[in-house]
Amino acid sequence: MSSRSQETRKKILEAARKLFAEKGYDGVSMEDIAQASGVRKSLIYYYFESKEVLFEEVWIGVIEELEKELFPEVENEKSIAGAIKKLIKKYVEFTLNKSELSKLIARERMNILENGESLSRAKGKYVSLLNKLEKIFEKGKQEDVLNDIEPSTATEIISTVDSIPRKSLIKSVEEFLLKVILKEKVEH
Incomplete structure (x- = not known):
């Protein structure tokens, strides 16, 4: 995995962690994570097959x-x-x-x-x-x-x-x- 790719994955994980802590698993959508991490929702699915x-x-x-x-x-x-x-x-x-x-x-x-x-x-x-x-x-x-x-x-x-x-x-x-x-x- 390239360093840019690793950086994107890390950004997604950090945004997801923060949102899951604030709103819980059920209170967070993949769209919320996309917005918080500044990436397209489709890119999240490239790294993680599901929520x-x-x-x-x-x-x-x-x-x-x-x-x-x-x-x-x-x-x-x-x-x-x-x-x-x-x-x-x-x-x-x-x-x-x-x-x-x-x-x-x-x-x-x-x-x-x-x-x-x-x-x-x-x-x-x-x-x-x-x-x-x-x-x-x-x-x-x-x-x-x-x-x-x-x-x-x-x-x-x-x-x-x-x-x-x-x-x-x-x-x-x-x-x-x-x-x-x-x-x-x-x-x-």
Whole structure:
């Protein structure tokens, strides 16, 4: 793919990401994306055969960006309690600092999970993320650093932080999650 071609594709993806975050999958047409990206609608179909394919590409990119924020530092942490604390902190930071992306996740999470047959790549990517989170909490349970909370519940709670509408509450939610999930306060 030529650099001009890559640039056009990138412009389409960025416009689509912004619109999907603002209006949701159902609220955005290919015409909207064409106008926002400054390209003809037919050119979008040259790169992406359908709105679903374009949405999946956007979704997978967003989840990959979230994973890059969460897992490298968590995996380097020596203690599981420290890893869980870092995981919560990083998820909250992602929600606060990458609001367009976290808004897209919050808005479309259920659509992805419920429409798995038509959005199977997107669902697979999201389920993979949830499984990685749950494995970290399972290790915390095995090493007895979790309060009386199931790893699946901890995963569900942390993965919905981006749904909190008032950003001013999110930092206090971080403290709350640490108290609810971990047995004792972990200092760094």
